[in-house]
Amino acid sequence: MSTRPMLSRTPSDLPWTTSNQHRFPQRRWRPLLMWMLLACTTIAIFQIGLRAGSPPTTFTVPEVSSSHPSALTFSTHPITRMMDEAEERFRAKVERQxxxxxxxxxxxxxxxxxxxxxxxxxxxxxxxxxxxVLVDxxxxxxxxxxxxxxxxxxxxxxxxxxxxxxxxxxxxxxxxxxxxxxxxxxxxxxxxxxxxxxxxxxxxxxxxxxxxxxxxxxxxxxxxxxxxxxxxxxxxxxxxxxxxxxxxxxxxxxxxxxxxxxxxxxxxxxxxxxxxxxxxxxxxxxxxxxxxxxxxxxxxxxxxxxxxxxxxxxxxxxWRRTCPPNSTARKFYASIRSAMLDSATSSHNPASRGGDDGSVPSSFTFAPSTSFNAISFCDQPHLHYTQGHFFSxxxxxxxxxxxxxxxxxxxxxxxxxPSHYYYGSTDAYTYGWDEVNLELQPTDRGEVAWGDETDLGPNGEGGVDDRDLTIDPSYDGHTNTANPPKNRKTGKESKRNKIFWRGATTGGGNSPPGFAALYQRHRAVRMAGWDVEGDVEIWIPSTTSLLPNSSSSSTAKKSNYNDVRLTAHKVPAATLNKALMDVAFVKANNADQYPGGLEKLMAEHRFSGSVYLGGHWQYKYLLDLDGMSYSGRFMSFLASDSVPIKSTAYEEFFSEWIEPWLHYIPLSSSYEEIYNIFGYFSGIPAEVVEEVYGNATNPETGAPLFPPGTKIPAIPGAPDGDARLRRIARAGKQWKRTIGRTxxxxxxxxxxxxxxxxxxxxxxxxxxxxx
Incomplete structure (x- = not known):
């Protein structure tokens, strides 16, 4: 077993950190006092403006904050509350029509x-x-x-x-x-x-x-x-x-x-x-x-x-002229590319820790809905650099x-x-489309059964580790559907427990040029990279609760596992991404618009082969990201038995017809909470626990946490986490069949x-x- 050092982040490690040290070129002294005063005044005005129009030291998006995680359990977890409230809210909406x-x-x-x-x-x-159904x-x-x-x-x-x-x-x-x-x-x-x-x-x-x-x-x-x-x-x-x-x-x-x-x-x-x-x-x-x-x-x-x-x-x-005259966006506009943004173009943005004052970390702040109403570009104009439609x-x-x-x-x-992608039927955008007989089928030929939970913790909690699955790399859900992923222990079909995304490098234009690295898809692919630096923080049960004879394990057996206290685990981002993320570009569009061209684009982002739409159904989690505008695949994701994790800055015709946290999982435009979303529903896979905690010691006894020969289990998510995740998949599918029809x-x-x-x-x- 290998041991990975627990990395601590300094401000200089953050890709959204901007240094003031070389922000402005020094002015040469002028022999005349008038020129000195003029230069100082110009610099002062420019500093105020740039601070208003430039990225902050950390990339955060104003979302509704979760409860403080210091006394957190799965019973009090914000996701538990938001799912329950979403179901009540949508039921009431349907009943009052x-x-x-x-x-x-x-x-x-x-x-x-x-x-x-x-x-x-x-x-x-x-x-x-x-x-x-929804007539009002x-x-x-x-x-x-x-x-x-x-x-x-x-x-x-x-x-x-x-x-x-x-x-x-x-x-x-x-x-x-x-x-x-x-x-x-x-x-x-x-x-x-x-x-x-x-x-x-x-x-x-x-x-x-x-x-x-x-x-x-x-x-x-x-x-x-x-x-x-x-x-x-x-x-x-x-x-x-x-x-x-x-x-x-x-x-x-x-x-x-x-x-x-x-x-x-x-x-x-x-x-x-x-x-x-x-x-x-x-x-x-x-x-x-x-x-x-x-x-x-x-x-x-x-x-x-x-x-x-x-x-x-x-x-x-x-666009900024749509803002009130007293807003930050109207007070100043940085119209030129700044060297301050260069540090943000090539680094991973690990989920941030909470502040020293006990503030809630942004990685534990869950979006109540999509970012259409959550982000104020008028008040935080620096965020416009992260949305490609501003550069069309x-x-x-x-x-x-x-x-x-x-x-x-x-x-x-x-x-x-409504989008024509949602109304018409094509191989690339329609779930269940049979292009041979030119008709819709209720179940897509690439659909894979949800699967069993077999990689369990000491008390029966946990989920499927993908190492328990037999994976046929030639399975594509389209031309080859004969051998879907199967569980080695049960022989049954099983979806892979990963967050999956494939797409092209679209996301924005080139007016003004030079900002493509900051667009929504590029940021997501870099963050989910398998070779990134830094660590992320996930709130899940302590590793000591995994030990058969530990006091915390005994407590968990005697009480409801929902009430076991959660603690913050700092996990290397690269290790975590390899286990839970399969996110990559498949095509480099307009590579010359990327700073450094195609070579730089390929070096800083993971690329993989194209995947048929049917191949997506192998995965439990489907990441849904904006491109040049809205995502045309969202309806097909809803129709499947997988769960869409949707991040969007757009409103569509159905926005008031659908309920986040009931029919899909909303994701902020920073994406930072995605690790804690996975942790809640699926925990941490055993392969991550092995690498991170394989040589750790038990704080209660000082002995190795996992003695030689011990099977290292996964750190489980919520006891009903996998069932809750599947409930979202089923609710989304039912919504598509009853409210999202043509x-x-x-x-x-x-x-x-x-x-x-x-x-x-x-x-x-x-x-x-x-x-």
Missing amino acids: SKTLPEAIEEYKRRYGMPPPKGFDGWWEYTRKYDV EYDTLMRDLAPFYALRGKKELGDYSDNDEDPLRPGSGLDTNGWALGGGPEMRRRIAEVAGVSSIDLVRVRNGVPSTVSINKDGFVDDEVSARARGLKSMLGKCVAVLPDMDFPVNAKAEGRVIVPWDRWEVAGQDATTSDKIGLGMGNRTYIEVITDDKSNSAHPLSTFRPDWRGEGNVWDT DWRTLGDLYPVLSPARAKGFGDIKI LDLESYVYRLALEWARLCADDRDAMTMKV
Whole structure:
């Protein structure tokens, strides 16, 4: 048995540590006092700005903190609590859904302060016919659409007249519903304008027939009609016959396209205004229509729009203007690449320890949900370096335009629609797709049974050590499904107890260049590397509890193992990663964008062969990471019998339909808590215990902890940890079968289309249901 030294981390070991020693070049003394004062003032201002816009000494993300781990047991573990609360929360949500059309109408009016759109009764019949479960949960859709009720038409174009105005609010430009007058014609004008932008396609409805259209955009390479537009066209199939003529502009890119600056919003409550201008309850931010005398490009403001940045700005510089004027992001912006970030591009970021003041370590802070709402880039602008969408090459739209996109990051104004990856069926994105017979199967041919717990602790606790499995390296879950992993002791199929991920080096663009090493996928692959330095901290039972005759073991036998006190184990990251992580790139896209090029990229990240989608089902844990935008594989992961661990900065159409810690495991954008997630459900494999504790001594007797010839067991996780993990897998699969069906995607699009028809109508009141 080998002995690995327990490594202690110093601040200089941290990849996110930045040294101030050489932050700025020294100024030479000037012979004149005036120049000295000017130099000092410049340096002072620059220091303040850079501290506001640069990475901190440690990479942390504001998440809801867990309880202090000093008196921790599995009974009081935050994951136990969050799983129980998630189940109660989701059950209550399902039970409170409307049961009849009158109930649904009243709930709509209660939530949004106005009657439903015309055709709502037809949509309700659809939900009853196809057993749609969550019929009331459309708040994210309504928040996306709310600003467009403030679009105001032009009197001189005949969009409205003074007679249309609410007589109780003369001069307000609002109708009796609180909607801006002339909004329908203005909405249609903006749709026509944005349809001329590169990588924006139209789904057009005429006389109940849908079609896809791409406007001539001067030969730009993305002129072809996108798969996203074709996907939306297909999703309209069951409702298109009842829709009026209208157009939907669809984003052909994965990245968001619409960013509206802060000064174009009016926030209810800040200046004695109310939300009735737009929302009648739909939100507290009102879009401000800017009236100008400038006639240039008034017929088509986007006629000179260029598809990419071409060095004239970038997404972050545009996005930070969505923040309040007093926010850190607005006070300073580091627009150039800094040498301070170089130390962050090639190192492993081990899970951090708690502070000397007893603060909770970030490795023991569990995300209650995804990072869409958890991260404030306005308050912590340095975090933007870690999200690739801020470096997209594609130019964004700086005004309120209706653009339909499959996902939306914080601060963007795109309107969410279901992804075509979720609706169509392909080998790469669809669980159970039979490409021979062109049909979906209830069970994917690569699916592997969950397996037995055989590598147990002294009291019967523990889980499967992958060394107990017979692994056929040729098994791929696609062309070779004859010999899945099997347990040597039982002969039964068994999933491998590892965290698995494969993907390409996508994640962001190159505007400005030089930051690819900090993108979400690159950070994850480096952190999970098999040759990294440093150690991580996992809270699990003490190693002495593993000894058959130890006092702690006796205590564990006599009492509930859930109440055994957990302690912090410092484990070498490389040893742990080899045992629990199988994370690697399979393809180097745009390697020239990585600092140092392909050679540096290959040296700093693990690469492996491509894996069929069916090959993923060999693993219990499936890591799900953002790419250029959202992850298109999430629905297939949910449909499997494995558990998705999802880290994302995006909101999708189903975000309020699904429950984190019930249907999947959420992961912060720092990923640091992933080791304690594994430790809770699966403990530490015996192979890690052997290497780390093989030559350790028993603190009670001074004798070797494991005498020669002793079988070294795993350090177990929670007694019901594996059962809880499997419960998440089953709940996710059930969610996909009942709430994440293609029929539910169509229900969402049906509802969107009815709202869209009202927004585009000359008379919005006529397109409102009479109740």
